[in-house]
Amino acid sequence: MYVELPPERDLAGRVACVWRQVAEADFTQLVVPDACVDLIWGPDGPFVAGPDTGPMPTAMRAGDTFDGIRFRPGAVGDFFGLPLDELRDQRVPLAALPFPVADPPGVPPFAAAGSPGAPPFPAADGPSPPVAIPAPIRELLVRSARVDPAAPAIAAALRKGRSVGEVAWDLGLSERQLQRRSLASFGYAPKTLQRIVRFQRALRLARAGVPLAEVAVTAGYADQAHLSHDVKRLSGVPMHRLVSPAGELA
Template sequence: MYAERPPEPGLSDRVACGWHRVGETSFTQLVVPDACVDLIWGPGGLFVAGPDTGPMPTSVRAGDTLVGVRFRPGAVGDFFGLPLQELRDQRVPLSDLPGRQHLLPELMDRPATSVEARLHAMQRAVARRLAVAGHDPAAPAMASALGKGHTVAQVAWRLGFSERQLQRRSLTSFGYTPKTLQRIVRFQHALCLARAGVPLAEVAVTAGYTDQAHLANDVKRLSGVQMHRLVSPLRESA
């Protein structure tokens, strides 16, 4: 069972949602790139799910409970105290991060409690940390402009940056280059349309792909599966 909840008051500008997953049976969940970063409390404790550039199969055992806070794309900033690209395609225990004793001390070594109590404690700790963790206010505009199909040069010009500045700011805010960010934002747009029942030919045009074959190839590169598997995902036995 998986469920999302809106962020607590005061967090909605940088947090997309809180969520939890309870493993009723053992299975493998396919996690695909979404330009987000998650802080997760799992059976082994707290860890960070960095920004992904490809499919990330994740095993969930029967009885496992995972509780997470998902940051909005580009909103995590320097929350974790290190360059975001160092967390790219990584799952890193919070205890392994530099300066971990100052990150979320109220959560370290905290005993497991109910889903509600864990999620509330995580969001309260995140709010405290966000008050001192900066982020680039131009990040949403970067993602939006790239998602509309503008070239990197066009986006840099629109935002008043050089292409080198845009590259640097994209790496800092999202953990990857503007080109990669563009592919992921476009992929997520296409996925939302397909899940809403839009025919794939129309999805390709609306999301900014050259044609349906371009859409199919990009979906396979980013997720490892065909679109129909993402629209109606099949859970695999662990």
């Protein structure tokens, strides 16, 4: 079972969602790049995941429960106390980071907003109320305000297919400045970020049932072969495996 719920409104600019995954059998979950960073509470304690540049197969055992806070691309800022590119392609225990919350809440860390004592997550087909993030994490999110205000514009322009030079020009930056700010905000260089946001757009279209030839054109690929090559490079599997609802590897 996998469920995503929205955060409280005042954190929606930085947090994409909170989520829970409960493994109902032993399997391998394929995690693919999405330009996000997650703070996750798993069976072995809290850890940080991402930002990824390639596939991350994750073995799960029946009964394993994972709860996560997913940051929006470019919205992590200085939350974890170190440059974001140092977390690239890493899974790091929270205790190994200079994280200023000494005793983060244990699993499950969430509760439905305005419903003390209520089950933290409804059934997958139930309502989707905002979820209250634990007070220590919420306070740190509010305090750690050093998020580059240009980050959303950088991601949006690259998602539209603008070249790195064009994005830098539009924002009044040199390409070197854009490189530095992209690494700080996303953990990626601009060209890597562009590849990942384009891939995610293609994946959303494919999961919505759009034919792959149309997906390639709409998402900004040269052709369907270019799409297939990029999908395989970023995920390790062809698109039809990613479109499968299970998201599992055999």
